[in-house]
Amino acid sequence: MKLARRLRPIACALSLAALAAPASAHAAAAPEPVPSLELTRYLGAWNQLAAIPQYFNLICARDTRADYAQDANGDVSVHNTCTTWTGARNEIQGTARVADAATGAQLHVSFPGVPTQDQLDGPVNYIVTALGADYSWALVTDPGRTSGFVLSRTPGLEPSQWEQVRAAIVRADENPCLYLTSPTTGGRPDIMPLCGV
Numbered sequence: 001m002k003l004a005r006r007l008r009p010i011a012c013a014l015s016l017a018a019l020a021a022p023a024s025a026h027a028a029a030a031p032e033p034v035p036s037l038e039l040t041r042y043l044g045a046w047n048q049l050a051a052i053p054q055y056f057n058l059i060c061a062r063d064t065r066a067d068y069a070q071d072a073n074g075d076v077s078v079h080n081t082c083t084t085w086t087g088a089r090n091e092i093q094g095t096a097r098v099a100d101a102a103t104g105a106q107l108h109v110s111f112p113g114v115p116t117q118d119q120l121d122g123p124v125n126y127i128v129t130a131l132g133a134d135y136s137w138a139l140v141t142d143p144g145r146t147s148g149f150v151l152s153r154t155p156g157l158e159p160s161q162w163e164q165v166r167a168a169i170v171r172a173d174e175n176p177c178l179y180l181t182s183p184t185t186g187g188r189p190d191i192m193p194l195c196g197v
Contacts, residue, residue: 030144031141031143031145031172031173031174032129032172033100033103033105033106033127033129034103034105034128034129034130035103035105036103036104036105037103037104037105037128037131038104038135039076039098040070042068042128042135043069043070043076044067044069045065045066045067045153046065046068046138046151046152046153047064047065047151047154047184047187048064048065048066048082048149048150048151048182048184049137049150049151049155049157049181049182049184049187049188050149050150050165050179050180050181050182051147051148051149051150051179051180051182052149052178052179052180053180054147057082059084059085059090060082060083060182061083061084061085061183062082062083062182062183062184062185063081063082063083063183063184063185064081064082064182064184065080065081065082066078066079066080066151071095075096075097076095076096076097076098076107077094078095078109078111079091079093079094080092080093092111092114093112094109094110094111094112094117095109095110095120096109096110096126097121099123099124100124105127105129106124106126106127106128107126107127108125109125109126110122123143124142125143126140126142127140127141127142127143128140129141129168129171129172130164130168130171130172132164136152136153136154136161137150137152137153137157137165138150138151138152139151139168139169141174148169148174148178148179150165150179150194154186154187155185155186155187156184156186156188162194162197166194166195175195176193176194177193177194177195177196178193179193179195180193180194181194181197
């Protein structure tokens with residue numbers, strides 16, 4: 001029963017995303033990346049604090065993290081982890097390659113064995129559209145705005161930072177209500193539309 005209550009906001013957001021995505025994907029140009037991303041500052045551990053639900057992360061119940069590191073080829077190794085609804089650890093390894101030398105903020109992320117995401121070279125599918133001034137948080141989406149992630153160096157954000165994040169989502173021509181909070185140990189324990197937080 002508790003799981004069913006927790007999944008209701010996810011199902012609702014997925015329905016809204018399915019309705020909203022085609023219109024926004026065709027009506028608007030791709031979101032603008034930040035003017036300049038210092039990759040070395042961006043590397044490291046990030047906590048997912050909110051996201052537009054995707055099929056591949058519905059297994060994650062809490063503590064979703066991404067760890068980025070420079071690899072031997074000059075690309076970025078991606079190690080995503082989370083705790084599942086049964087308490088198990090889920091993880092996947094991938095590679096990110098900068099696809100926009102001008103800003104460094106548009107990348108192609110690939111995951112071997114994942115349909116549509118298994119090619120190392122491909123179109124941009126990861127755009128950093130906003131960053132905290134100290135790289136304490138980031139907003140990431142894709143050209144069609146069908147995905148979105150609020151990342152933070154810490155498990156939680158201050159109210160003023162959440163305001164900055166919501167404003168950045170709106171500036172990227174996205175709907176904050178499609179983003180659901182991601183439970184984190186030491187942060188928010190619930191799943192709520194970001195517009196209500």
